[in-house]
Every structure is written in C-alpha cells, then in structure tokens.
Amino acid sequence: MFRLPRLAPFACRRQFSSVTPRFPCVEAHATRESRLASVAASPAGPEPAYARPNxxxxxxxxxxxxxxxxxxxxxxxxxxxxxxxxxxxxxxxxxxxxxxxxxxxxxxxxxxxxxxxxxxxxxxxxxxxxxxxxxxxxxxxxxxxxxxxxxxxxxxxxxxxxxxxxxxxxxxxxxxxxxxxxxxxxxxxxxxxxxxxxxxxxxxxxxxxxxxxxxxxxxxxxxxxxxxSPSSVAMRYAQRSVLMADPNWNNGFYYDALPPHTGMKLARQIATITYRSGPEWDARFGRQLRPLLSDASASTPRTPALCPDFLIETYLDHQGEQFCLRYDANSLIYISKAMDLFxxxxxxxxxxxxxxxxxxxxxxxxxxxxxxxxxxxxxxxxxxxxxxxxxxxxxxxxxxxxxxxxxxxxxxxxxxxxxxxxxxxxxxxxxxxxxxxxxxxxxxxxxxxxxxxxxxxxxxxxxxxxx
The missing domain is CATH 3.40.50.1820 (Alpha/Beta hydrolase fold, catalytic domain)
Structure with missing residues (x-):
C-alpha cells in the first residue's frame, strides 16, 4: 500500500493567523463615516455634503x-x-x-x-x-x-x-x-x-x-x-436594496444625522455597470491591474487583495465615491421607482x-x-x-x-x-x-x-x- 511520508508536526503549516489582514477599501468607508459624524455634530448638520448647486x-x-x-x-x-x-x-x-x-x-x-x-x-x-x-x-x-x-x-x-x-x-x-x-x-x-x-x-x-x-x-x-423591462427593474431594485440596507438610511429619516453614503456608493456602482458597455471596458481597462504601491518590489510576486485589484474595480470605486454624497438617497429611491412603474x-x-x-x-x-x-x-x-x-x-x-x-x-x-x-x-x-x-x-x-x-x-x- 502506498503511504505518504510522515511529516513532523506543523512542518507544513503556515501561520496565517499571525498576520493581521488589512482592508483599505473598508477603512476608507470608516474614515468617511468619522468625517461625516463630526460634521453632523455641528449646528450646520451633514446636509452641505450633498454639494447641491448654488x-x-x-x-x-x-x-x-x-x-x-x-x-x-x-x-x-x-x-x-x-x-x-x-x-x-x-x-x-x-x-x-x-x-x-x-x-x-x-x-x-x-x-x-x-x-x-x-x-x-x-x-x-x-x-x-x-x-x-x-x-x-x-x-x-x-x-x-x-x-x-x-x-x-x-x-x-x-x-x-x-x-x-x-x-x-x-x-x-x-x-x-x-x-x-x-x-x-x-x-x-x-x-x-x-x-x-x-x-x-x-x-x-x-x-x-x-x-x-x-x-x-x-x-x-x-x-x-x-x-x-424586467431586467432594468431588477437592476434598479438592486440599487434601492443596497441603499435601504445601509443602517444610516433609517427608513428615510437621516436628514439630521449621517446620510447612507455606503449604500449610495454601492448603488452607484451597480448603476455604472448598466450605463457603460462591456466592449468599452475591454478596450479601456482589459484585465489590467492597478499599479502597485511605490515600496513594492518588482521582483516579488503580486499577492491578490480582497480590495480592488483590477483597474475596472478602481473605476467603479471612484464612480461610487464621486456620487455618494452628491445626490439625495431618497430622491434616488423615489425617482428610480417611478421609472420602474412606467x-x-x-x-x-x-x-x-x-x-x-x-x-x-x-x-x-x-x-x-x-x-x-x-x-x-x-x-x-x-x-x-x-x-x-x-x-x-x-x-x-x-x-x-x-x-x-x-x-x-x-x-x-x-x-x-x-x-x-x-x-x-x-x-x-x-x-x-x-x-x-x-x-x-x-x-x-x-x-x-x-x-x-x-x-x-x-x-x-x-x-x-x-x-
């Protein structure tokens, strides 16, 4: 009978648990939340963050x-x-x-x-x-x-x-x-x-x-x-779902508190996928990866991250960031629903x-x-x-x-x-x-x-x- 060689205990184990994972994309949300919280504490409230036109x-x-x-x-x-x-x-x-x-x-x-x-x-x-x-x-x-x-x-x-x-x-x-x-x-x-x-x-x-x-x-x-069409209704429903799942949405009553910025960002990412086309993204981004940090060694194999790695991911992230505080979340919900009902x-x-x-x-x-x-x-x-x-x-x-x-x-x-x-x-x-x-x-x-x-x-x- 064929037997695998017996190895010393833990000889092949990597101490994965000794490395603390970092998620810069998640930390960015927390940073924005902290910044918005400080604004909400002021007499002016968080409303200026929507950057409405003059x-x-x-x-x-x-x-x-x-x-x-x-x-x-x-x-x-x-x-x-x-x-x-x-x-x-x-x-x-x-x-x-x-x-x-x-x-x-x-x-x-x-x-x-x-x-x-x-x-x-x-x-x-x-x-x-x-x-x-x-x-x-x-x-x-x-x-x-x-x-x-x-x-x-x-x-x-x-x-x-x-x-x-x-x-x-x-x-x-x-x-x-x-x-x-x-x-x-x-x-x-x-x-x-x-x-x-x-x-x-x-x-x-x-x-x-x-x-x-x-x-x-x-x-x-x-x-x-x-x-x-059912497909466009489905896409807009998904946008509303992630927005309304944001705890800050608070059943729509967030105007004197933190806006649902994370839900808005995710909703915009879903929307952006429907606004542009696969052929354009193939030509514009392909499967290109985002640039490595300046201190990364070119000789070191790239380790994939759970945060954005591909340029298309960074593009969607940017689109969501740009939009999440520029538009009222409830307006997005109401107007997109009107489109579904048409x-x-x-x-x-x-x-x-x-x-x-x-x-x-x-x-x-x-x-x-x-x-x-x-x-x-x-x-x-x-x-x-x-x-x-x-x-x-x-x-x-x-x-x-x-x-x-x-x-x-x-x-x-x-x-x-x-x-x-x-x-x-x-x-x-x-x-x-x-x-x-x-x-x-x-x-x-x-x-x-x-x-x-x-x-x-x-x-x-x-x-x-x-x-």
Whole structure:
C-alpha cells in the first residue's frame, strides 16, 4: 500500500493567523463615516455634503395650485420646480424645447451666465449645436422628486416644518411631466416645438406627448422605453436594496444625522455597470491591474487583495465615491421607482385614471389594426417584426395619442440598460398606432447607455436634422 511520508508536526503549516489582514477599501468607508459624524455634530448638520448647486444658478418656479398625483388620493399642495433656460423665446412663443433629464441630473444642462460651469449636455446646447440656441428657447428642469432645487423628499414639508423624507408620496413619470407643464403655463408657452429626452428623459418625452398631444410639436426619444423591462427593474431594485440596507438610511429619516453614503456608493456602482458597455471596458481597462504601491518590489510576486485589484474595480470605486454624497438617497429611491412603474400599454394607462388623458386611451374595439402595413419613414429602419411580442398591440393602443406627432427614436446597439429591442418596440408600436412620421436610428459604438452623453457627432447630428 502506498503511504505518504510522515511529516513532523506543523512542518507544513503556515501561520496565517499571525498576520493581521488589512482592508483599505473598508477603512476608507470608516474614515468617511468619522468625517461625516463630526460634521453632523455641528449646528450646520451633514446636509452641505450633498454639494447641491448654488440656488442662484437656477430659477425656481413656485406653484401654489395643488398638483394631482397618480398614486396618491391627496394632491401635492404646492411645489417648486428648478429650471434653467438658453436662447430666447420668440414673440409668438412657438420655439420652446423642453429638455428632460435622466434620473440624477440637475437643470444645469449647459453653462449659463449665472453658472458658467459645464453642464451635463454642454456640447449639445448652443449656437449651431443640436439644440440650436440661435433658433430655439431651451428649458430644462430638475424633476419633481429631485434634490437640485425642485420639491422632493429632502424638501421641507409645510405641515411639519421638517423634511418630507419617506412621507413624500410615490411619484410617476406623468407627475413629473405634469409639473413641468405647470412651468410652461407660467412661461406662457402654449405649444412646444419639441419635447426632447434621453434615458428617463425619453420616458418623460413620450409621456409629454401622451398627456398633451395638442401641445407637443415633435418628440425626441433617445435610449428610452415606453415600458420598463424586467431586467432594468431588477437592476434598479438592486440599487434601492443596497441603499435601504445601509443602517444610516433609517427608513428615510437621516436628514439630521449621517446620510447612507455606503449604500449610495454601492448603488452607484451597480448603476455604472448598466450605463457603460462591456466592449468599452475591454478596450479601456482589459484585465489590467492597478499599479502597485511605490515600496513594492518588482521582483516579488503580486499577492491578490480582497480590495480592488483590477483597474475596472478602481473605476467603479471612484464612480461610487464621486456620487455618494452628491445626490439625495431618497430622491434616488423615489425617482428610480417611478421609472420602474412606467408602462404605456393601454391597460396600464387606463388603470392610472389620469385626468389629462381626456379619453386618449382607446377602447379595445378601437385598437390599432395589427395588419396595417409597416411604414419605413426617412430613416434607418429595421424589418417589420416577424414575431411581434404579445403586448405590442396594447402598447400601440396606449401610444395612439402620439399618432400625429413626428417622433425621432434613437437606440444604441451596445446599450444593456435600454436595449435596441426596446427602441424598436417603441417604433413598431408608434407605426402600428398610425404614426407615419417616425424617424429611427440605431447607433454603433462602445459607450453603451451613456452614448447619449458622449456621441456628439451622431446623436447631436440626428437631433439637429430632425428638429
């Protein structure tokens, strides 16, 4: 019988327990917590850590007429909408473009005299650009539920003189758009030249046409959807879950204490994975490791750590760090939930009982004709769906109020959050509903969902031509 040689006791044992492990990434969280705790102990509290924009950089519209809400029996008694503008409103007030933001953006889409810092769509707004300020009057708001000047969970509840926190009502995309149209009424804009939006902004853009088809001249929907897919709902649920698991979240009542910074950081890391694409990360990071510390010996084999080793890990860590104290956690929860709830199929819309619909949702007997020829308008198109999803007629029925509004739909082939299949679905439903003025483009590239922020040539060119 074969036997292994007998070794002396403990001859092969390494004294792992004698080495105290260090986790710099965890220690960084503790350091931030300590710093925030010292700020929270001061009379000013921790709120300045959110780094909200200077209120003098935007204009605030205060509405005193109650705003009906989709999911609440009680209206919002009053509310504020922060907004910025570029260009000049024409004497006829017919050149206004309402620019809708993504989930966490402020109204600062481009630099202004009041705020010369670069905006989130800086290269798309200005003379001769996609949104040409020589021709158009651009209006961009911070959405209802946000934290950059508009009323949201961090705003003061007039009944309690304390932040609403999670006493704030659940919102819908339609509520956000309804508040924006109150602003347009205030500005004297009866009809928009166009409603333009990307990501969640594309949802708002479609919702604007649905709520007020008579007040929207054109629609631009970039990397959006007419109904949130299960995969995007799952991703946003994961973000909310890690945020709400942070003990500092405290059921949303953290405004006089420590903010849930760790949960926000992790939520942003999950979100970043959906915003950019695998091909870009392959080219940008590959499997490169972060540089070793300067005192490490090049001749010593690298020992993997349980903290970030790969460059892609350090990138996600940086993205989370940059965001975790810049945005209100409750706003992220409320607005991402509104995105999940968005569904423009006829049964879903009919169940909402939105007053502005004015009977816009067709009855089943008036549903679009599924045998209607597939129209290929002046755009790059995809073939008519050979096996259309079962919900397509219901979506076409829901989008029927948009049948007379020229619409541009842009999709990105590397987008994993709002896939090109969802863009094609919007196009097919609009055409099935009778819209013969749908322009559709699919863009290549490796930037994924964030292409709408980065591809000035193709995204900007398509918008400029359409408008």
């Amino acid at each position: 209120p003098t950089s935007y204009t605030t519209f205060h509405a005193t007429t109650p705003l009906p809400l989709t999911y609440s029996q009680y209206p919002l008694p009053s509310f504020d909408i922060a907004y910025e503008t570029w260009g000049s409103l024409s004497p006829a007030k017919d050149n206004a473009i309402l620019l809708h933001t993504g989930l966490s953006a402020s109204s600062h889409a481009a630099s202004t005299a009041a705020n010369p810092s670069e905006g989130w769509w800086e290269k798309f707004i200005g003379p001769g650009k996609a949104l040409d300020t020589n021709k158009f009057f651009i209006v961009c708001t911070n959405v209802l539920g946000g934290c950059y000047g508009s009323t949201g969970p961090s705003s003061i509840d007039p009944d309690t003189n304390a932040p609403y926190a999670t006493h704030f009502p659940v919102l819908s995309i339609f509520d956000m758009v309804r508040a924006q149209f109150r602003l347009l009424d205030h500005l004297g804009v009866d009809k928009l030249h166009a409603s333009v939006g990307s990501s969640m902004g594309a949802m708002q853009s479609l919702a604007a046409g649905w709520l007020h088809p008579e007040r929207v001249g054109k629609i631009v929907s970039i990397s959006g959807t007419a109904r949130s 569904d423009m199929t006829a049964p879903a819309l009919d169940a909402l009982h939105i007053p502005e619909a004015n009977g816009a949702v067709l009855s089943a007997s008036a549903a679009p004709d599924a045998t209607r020829p597939h129209v290929t308008s002046h755009s790059k198109s995809h073939p008519p769906p050979t096996n259309p999803p079962a919900h397509l007629p219901a979506l076409a029925q829901g989008l029927a109020p948009l049948a007379k509004i020229p619409t541009l739909v842009l999709g990105v082939q590397s987008d994993i959050l709002f896939t090109v299949e969802q863009q094609r679905e919007v196009v097919d439903a609009l055409r099935l509903a009778g819209n013969d003025s749908v322009v559709y483009y699919e863009l290549g590239g490796v930037w994924g969902h964030d292409t709408f922020l980065l591809d000035v040539l193709n995204v900007g060119g398509a918008i400029r031509g359409f408008l």
